[in-house]
Amino acid sequence: MSKIVSxxxxxxxxxxxxxxxxxIVENESYSSWHWFLNHVKxxxxxxxxxxxLISDRHSGILKVVNERGSPWLEPYSFQRYLFYFINHFYDFVNNFxxxxxNSQLKVLAYRVGSRNQVRKFNSIIEEIGKLNVQARQWFExxxxxxxxxxxxxGKRYGLLTTNMSEIFNSVIVFLPITSCxxxxFYRLVHYFDVRRLLGSTAQAKGDMFTPHVLVKQVASMSKATTHNLKSFNRAKGILEVVTQKGKNVQVVDLEKKSCTYGKWEAYKYPCSHVLSACxxxxxxxxxxxxxxxWPKTTIQGMFPISELKRKEKGRYRSTRLRNGMNIKEGKKNNLCGICRQPVHYQNTCPSRSRKRSVDP
Incomplete structure (x- = not known):
């Protein structure tokens, strides 16, 4: 019995x-992928x-993901293609x-897809167009x-391939179903056991990053000290960064969390240009x-800050501290609006009561 491991x-x-x-399914088809992806969702x-969702361009997967009413449509998920895998039939580069x-075009195809800078992408796509106009049209x-x-x-976090999962699949695909x-199961248990220890150890040490990211950040911090900067808008955090090697120019916008180098948006941790700008x-x-x-809290609701609450209706009460200059000489007596006499007001005026009794 043939089997496919999804x-x-x-x-x-x-x-x-x-x-x-x-x-474990019998074959790759629309029905098998529909069943599998719906259960994943x-x-x-x-x-x-x-x-x-990074996958190859198998017709069954494309149909499931893009059909009307699919739970894999944006903004719920973002589909990205498996870009390159050795001897993979459905990856993007091998399809091309x-x-x-053309071996030269294949090398350029890999380069154009893996570049994180728009400037370099445009340069390589122009080079492909000069070699073969139809090849450029195929990409577009x-x-x-x-x-x-x-x-x-920044949706795929810098991942272009599914090489690691394909290698894992290639190990178990030839095993009997029970052994598979x-x-x-035991490989998954091993992952939990080992990585739980690594995570708890890192937290105890107060590490802010995983070992993989820490190596990248140390290298970026070393490069950041060599950059030259020019501030364009200090309030918004817009700066021009010139690298010492190559004199390449990148623009960092801290307010929008972007850098023309592209790695900050792609990998979600700052590049050397951003570190230098900060x-x-x-x-x-x-x-x-x-x-x-963020630390978890047991508070169930949000409570307003009393100082920021809106005041009651009526004239705003001044909080100004008064001194001797604010005290008026003498006290002004309020007079009735009908008889112009002090002590009482218009609504309690005796003259008003007499007038009502005289009127027919």
Whole structure:
């Protein structure tokens, strides 16, 4: 009996794969993918929004994801294509190579999709157009956000391939079904055991980053000290950063959390240009972490601050501290509006009462 193992995996903050769900099906088809992806949505993703689904371009997957009423449509999730995998039939680069059969174009195809800077993307796509106009048109027929890192808007967190999950799949696909399930189960238990220890150790040490990100940040901090900066708008945090090596120019906008280098948006942690800009303005880039890192509270509701509450109706009561200059000489007596006599007011005036009794 032939079998296909369908996997849904995530990549954690330390760049390690984490199996979420798997299923053994007879073949890859629309019905099998419809069943599998609907269960992933129902039992794993649930009501979460902003999920990035990276998959190959199998017709069954594309139909399930893009059909009307699909729970995988934006803004609930964002589909991105598997960009490159060795000997994979449905990945984007190999599809391109199967159509044009040009090794030079294949190399450029990988480069154009993996560049995180729009400037470099435009340069390479122009080079492809000079070699083969139809090849450039083939690229432009596909939505740029689904296969390029430069136009991804940070949805795929810099991941271009599913190599790690494909390697995991290649290990178990030839095993008997019982062995396949056992191996997957015990491998998952091992992941939980080892990574729980790593996570608790890092928290005890007070580490702000995972080891994978920490290595990147140390390298970026070293580069940040060599950059030259020019402030364009200090209030909004807009600066021009010139690198010492290559004299490349990048523009950082701290208010919009963007950098023309592209890595801040793609990988969600600051590049050397952003770190340099924050140091220049004496800002702490990590002052307010993501909501998922906020401490939990037992408070059920929100309580207003009394000082910020709106005042009662009527004239606003002055909080000014009065002194001797504010005291008037003598006291002004209020007079009745009808008889112009003191002591009483218009609504209690005796003259008003007599007038009512005289009128027929």
């Amino acid at each position: 996997f849904a995996m995530e990549v954690d903050g330390n760049n390690h794969i984490f199996p979420l769900v798997f299923a 129902k039992h794993v993703v649930k009501e979460r929004e902003g999920i990035c 190579h199967d159509k044009f059969h 027929e596909h939505s740029l956000c689904r296969w390029t890192l430069a136009h991804d808007c 399930v056992q191996l997957t 140091a220049y303005l004496s800002l702490n880039i990590f002052s307010v972490p993501h909501e998922s890192y």
